[in-house]
Structures are given as C-alpha cells and as structure tokens.
Amino acid sequence: MMAPGLPLPTQMSYDHKAIEPKWQKRWEADRVFEASEDPDRPKFYNVCMYPYPSGALHQGHVRNYTYGDLLTRYKKMQGFSVLSPMGWDSFGLPAENAAIATGAHPRPNTESQIATMTDQMKRLGAMYDWTRELASHKPDFYRWDQWLFLELHQRGLAYKREAPVNWCPQDQTVLANEQVVDGLCERCDTPVVKRNLSQWFFKITDYAERLLEDLDLLEDWPDRVRTMQRNWIGRSEGATFGIEVEGGGSFEVFTTRPDTIFGMTFCVLAPEHPIVDQLIVGSESEAEARAYIETSSRASEIDRMSVGTKTGVFTGAHAINPANGRRVPIYIADYVLMGYGTGAIMAVPGQDQRDWDFATKYSIEIIRTVEPPEGWKGEAYTGDGPAINSGFLDGLHKEDAIAAAIAWLETEGLGRATVTWRLRDWLISRQRYWGSPIPIINCDRCGMVPVPMDQLPVLLPEIEDYMPKGQSPLAVVEEFVNTTCPSCGGPARRETDTMDTFVDSSWYYFRYADPHNTTRAFDPEKAGYWMPLDQYIGGVEHAVLHLLYARFITKFLHDIGLSDVEEPFSRLFTQGMITLGGSKMSKSKGNVVDPLDQFASHGADALRLWHLFMAPPTDDAAWTSSGIDGTRRFLERVWKAATGDHQFTLREPDERDRQLIGLSHRTVMKVTDDIERFNFNTAVPALMILTNALGDYLGDEPRAETADEVIRKLILMLAPMTPHVTHELWEMRGYGTMLAEETWPVADEELAREETVTLIIQVNGKVRDRMEVAPDVSAEEVEAIALGSEKVRVWLDGATVTKVIAKPPRMVNIVIG
C-alpha cells in the first residue's frame, strides 16, 4: 500500500517487496547475527537502548536502529565479534494506563505490541541476536531485579523511610519525578503537591563522589550529557556548623560561604525543620507560624519553586551569631528546602541575593562583609573582594577567608568542612501494579524481613482492578499480601509496592551476556567478556535518569565482585529527534509518518539511507517526504550500474580507469572515517559521488575489470547502510559469498593519490586564478606559477608585491601594497 500523496517518481527497476523479505529470512535462517564469545577476535558490544513496547515503530526508532544496525554490520565486516541484542522495557505506567482505560490486563497487550515491533524491526532489516531477547515484565527477568534489591538491602543500600513524594490530587496517585513537568502532572496538568509516604530508596548518594569523579573517564560521551550529570550530582564544598538558640537548643546550618559569617543578620529554617515546633510553641507568632507551615505544606510544587516570591514568618525566637555574639531573628521560609544541606541556613543578605530579597521584604539589617568593586550598583555581592566588617577575616580574599573561617570553626569546636550533594537517594517504590514486586515481608515480630533468595521471584499476581488509589493495587489482593514470615514462620504481610522501571534498565545490559541463566542474574565470566558496552545509542532524554542509575548499579556490581568494569558504557551516542512541522512527531499531534508506508512504497533500504543522509545524527531532523525519493533514485542508479548491460571494451587501462579507481580508494577512506566519527550524513554523499562517476564511466567504453573493482567496493561500503539491495546485487553478480560475512574494504594510499591538485592563486586574499599542479610542487614553483599567471598580472600592474604566502600545493597569496 502506497502512502497517499506520495507517488514514487521512480520507475522501479528492483523489487524491494521481494528482495527485502528474502534476505531478512536468509539472515535469520543462517543465524548470521548470533553472537559468540570468541577469544581470537576483538569484541564489539553494541546496544540501542531497549524500547518501551509502544505498539509500532516510529521514525525516531527507525533512525536509532538504523544507526545501531549500520554499526553492527560495519564492525562485523571489520572482523569484530559483535553482540547486538534487543529487549523490551515492558513494565511501567503506559501499559498500566492502557489497561485501566480498556479494562484489559496489561500483559497480553504488552506482548502483542512486542510481537508487532519485533516484526517491524525485522522488516527494517535491523539484525539482533534474538536468542538473547529479554523483557522486563517476564518473571525470569524481574526475578533478578528482586535479587538486585536484596543484594543492595543486605549492604544497607536499599532502605525504607517516610519521605515527601509527588502527589497528584486529580489522579489520586503518586507520580515519579519524571512525570512531573514544571510542577504539573504530565497527564492532567494538575499542580502536584508533596505528600509524606513510607518509601523505598536506593542509596545512590553513597556513590556520589565516584559517579562525579568517573565522569572524567568517559571521554567518548557527549559533553552535554556529562555536564548534565555533573550538575545533577551537584557537589558543593563548604562548612557545617551549629547555631545556638537563645534560651536553649541549637540547629546546624550548611554554607558554601563560611567567610561571610559576620554578615549573618538572621537565620532561616525550612517549614518542615524538626526544631521549628519547639521554637514557636508559646511565642507571639505561634498562630501565624502554624498557619504558614500549614499553607506551605499544601502549596503546590509549582508555587514553592517559583523564584522571586519569597515569603516567610518570624518564629519569635532568636539565635546567636557564633562569630560576633550578635542576637539575630530566626525565620521560617519555604525558600529553604528541608531536602538540601541541613534544612537551615545562616542568612547573609549582603552576599546572597535570596537573603537580600528576604531581608528587604521583612526590613532586616544588611551588613556587607565583602567589599564590592568600585561603582558596584547591584544588590547582594557574590563575587570576590577583601573581607570587611569581619573581625579576624578582614582584608582576606574569598578563598583565604573561607579557609580561615573553617579553621576557626574547627578550632572552636563549632563546625567542620563538609561537602553537600544535590543528588538525592533514588526513590524506587511505586504504588503501581505493573512492576516488579519489592521482595520484603513485614512481620509484627521480626520487622521487615527480606524474602529468601531461593523463594524468588515474588510473582506479580493476576488482578482485576489496577486503578491506583494512593496505595498499590496489590494491597487489596489478600492472597498476595498474606504470607508467613520467613524468619519466625508467623503470619506476615508482603510489601505491596513495586519497583520503578528504571531498576530494570539499570542492569539489563549485563543480562544480555547470559540471558538464560536460571541460577543467577548473569555469569560474571560471560559478562566479563562483553562488558563494557563499546557503543550505546539512544535519546538524550535519559541523560540524568537511566544513564546515571546504570552507572551506579554497575559500580555496585563491581563492588560485590560481579563486574570487572566500573563504567558500563565506553562510548555513548545520543541522537536528535525527528520532527515534522516544527514539533516532535506524535500521535496526539497527528503528524506521524508511519515507517510501514515507506517500507511499502520505497523499501526499507531507501528509508534507512534517507535517515542516514538527512541530517547530522546528533541534530534534530525535519522529516520531508520527498527526500526519500532521492535515496531511492540513488539506489536505482547503483542497481543499474551493477546489473546493466554495459558495452565493455577490451583495452589497456588508461587515465579514466586510473581516475575512477583513485576515486574509489578515496571514497573508502572517506566513508570509513565518516562512519568511525558518526558522520553518516557525509558518508552517503561520498558514495553518491562515486556512483555518479561510475555511471559516467560505464557510458563510455568501460573496461569490465575496472567496473567490477569499483562496483564491488561500492556494494561493500553500502552493505551496512542498505543491506537488502546490496546482498541481492552481491548474489546476482555471482561473488558466491554472503555479503554480511565479507571484509570491509581497505584503501590503497598509493592508488588514492590524485595526479594533480587545484592551486588557488589569490591577490590580497581574493581568488584571481586557478591552476592544476602536481601534488609535490614546491613553494618556489608555486610562487613562480602565480606571478606568471596572466589573470594575476592584471592585478599586479602598477603595484608592488610586498609579500607572497605560499602553501603548496593548494594555495598561494600575493600581497600587494
């Protein structure tokens, strides 16, 4: 079926509808892409991020899998032992929401979508080792999520505590952080509020330092992803010290600017700070303070996060500035976050703009402790300068003043140098059905007891009602909940939360190395052969979620002796989006171009080539329907060159043969280099130029030997890009081998060398003439040629040559006065 409005301008000379299925079946039957651990060859472990089974491939998938498959085939031709597996991120909210909407169980729907997508991947010609296929919703996979949980739990890295979570009042459910967009529920746009629930966390903060430091090792990651992770981890150096409350009690504050301590004119506590209650009891401001705390606890995230509208309330209590004994008021304000630092700050309005704003609003004194530069017209000054009004720190510059202030705090026993992280522990509980159950049993006598390893997996039960009600749908399933305590044998209740699907994706790439193991998550020997990934390909949207969690879990597996590597992904590639009409293609916007239409009209090869050609792989790319006409036309020309009935002549090779052979070697160099650097969009035109030259050559007394040599190279270079048509041509030309098993061509530098190059002759930087010269021409010769040029002489008439800059053989510039 042809896409409406997309008539193919090409009269097709090859039948993609016959060729493509033929080779797809052949590759599968011959098991060409099944991987094996081969100690005699270098390995190449190549993975595209496993997809959520959404039902059908879209153009973004096509782009992703085309890049991945190109690399799989290219590396295989270069002699690598390649592992390119595929799996399914098949747990999670979309399937569950579909189930709620239709009343059907998520499993059959998920599995039929997996079947559809598998079929479409095969129709794209993307080859994977399907013997290693995995799906996270299957018990033989999620069993090992539960194992991972228990390993973390054993070492104190999985723990439960009450914590504020995102709550959508409309949907009556908790939301994952990633489902909160600008403070709103991504599904119903309702402002999200915080709600306290008892939750399971993975202690990723224990790994903060290593996760930050090892980013420096990841040289083949995009800078922006490393920067995003660095910001997300957010290391801040400073000091923590205690502050006495007048009349008894104390609290700790964290600051990156201990040097400004003399400028502290008030303190601020987060509304949730535990000491607040004792401070306000009986004070004049108690009623007002309680009202404020109540209001901010119910305020939506979007309100609390909005910069500029600082509000707060005086507690009625005062603190003592430890540096100068000054009595300062203690406020409560929600611009101080309980989750960062100590949930309390010393406020120095002279040196912090937020404190300045607050002090101005509530008429609190402002003391500058760093001399601003001459003519400073700003408000708070956060830059460097000599300390003033600061006692023993006076005159010191920022760095020295910070060191001196910390030394003083430590000598006085008031505080210490500390490092604070922005990174929070990873909240992995979900009050949702479609996920891996957390393997914990709650016993009244024994407390929280881990499910013994030999009782895994804790199977997800079949249920009728998936609707979230603020607790897991599993909580009402009596036969699931009620069990016996593994420790005392008494009656006990199962944990009913399930795990975040990011737990699945944090380790799945280890499982590909040993996917059928029934006694452990994977054999470290097998994982040791394949890990780390040599190439990981996916969307940039996972920069700080999946890619950070995966690094954490890999480090953990390393620490417990199951992995040799500390970093899972040696080389990361993040592709741009496909857009249409200025926005991302999506069903809701109605701007989807279904790849099935192009499979039918132009064939998978033409579609793959268009994706490679249309834009640099890292850039977003705008879909245009006519572009694929061009790549199909190009494949037609290749087909005609390789199968046409040409008038070959018997003659000795001449200049034309040498030219074409030379071009073919240069093309091999260019295409190889471009593929290595992911410049697919420039590799394609190089092949077009070669094909055009070949077409011209074939039309004018061609030699069969020359033609064959060039056609062979062309087919080999196109093989990873457009595998079906090239396999068919390889077979038709009778080379007698499977193209996918062939060797990638290597250029001969001698043959690639050009006989002449174009010398550009400039006068004062402007091009005035061009000449063909030998590549090894000298500077003196180039200068003589330039000065001898008739076109140049016109410009030199009546002028004095002041300088000649010669860069043989490409350029010479005559400078005249």
Added chain:
RNA sequence: GCCCGGGUGGCGGAACGGUAGACGCAAGGGGCUUAAACCCCCUUGAACCGCAAGGUUCGUGUGGGUUCGAAACCCACCCCGGGCACCA
C-alpha cells in the same frame, strides 16, 4: 537567571583558518514519448558589465577585532532550540 547547543541559497545540509553553498530535494528549460509518468542533459546565492567567451562587486544573524587570508578564532550584542533552576 545559570549552563550547553545552534543561526550558511527556496529547503535538508557541505566546507583541516585557504575555491563558500559538496551531495540531495524543490524549481525552471530542453531531450525521449502520440501523450504523460519514469529516465537523461542543462540552469539555479544576489546585483551588475559583456554579442559572446568571460568578468566585477556583494554575500555564512548584527557590530567590532585578530590574520596575508575568517562561515570557522577573540570581544560585545540579537534571535532560535534544549537542559537546570530559591541547592544556601
């Protein structure tokens, strides 16, 4: 606000500091055809000079700068996209 990207023909995009616009799309002209489609050939950044061959000037967001020479390097600014955002 902060941190990354990025602004090149009608469009997607090429260009180790050295011929700007490769390659492709679209458009126009011609050939083939009874006709059309397909296919093939030619033209296609702008302005100007020339009968022609050819030539000149301008041109990579804006304004400066460095350089014999800048789309590329430096400074300032404008616009677009993305990420983070009361993190003390």
